[in-house]
Amino acid sequence: MLPLAVAGLYAVMSLLTFCVYAWDKRAARLKRSRVPERTLHGWSWLGGWPGALLARHYLRHKSSKKEYKLPLWLSVAGNLLFFSALLWLCNP
Numbered sequence: 001m002l003p004l005a006v007a008g009l010y011a012v013m014s015l016l017t018f019c020v021y022a023w024d025k026r027a028a029r030l031k032r033s034r035v036p037e038r039t040l041h042g043w044s045w046l047g048g049w050p051g052a053l054l055a056r057h058y059l060r061h062k063s064s065k066k067e068y069k070l071p072l073w074l075s076v077a078g079n080l081l082f083f084s085a086l087l088w089l090c091n092p
Helices: 004-029 037-058 066-090
Strands: none
Touching: 004 037, 037 066
């Protein structure tokens, strides 16, 4: 069984990532300083990809930017591979 801490880490990172997306969306609307896309992708790579996907859907943020999709989906695939490897190592 995978440690509960890993699931907690993904939940916390997803919540934080969603908040960063919401912050950036608000900044865009107010014409203020934005969060760099590299930072948004970094949060996704650190386990926040579920929050990034939810933010894209519910906040309609970065949803129409085609050049943003590939790095996001690469972070999803990378995280799923990492998660699968953890499952495999923890459950021989």
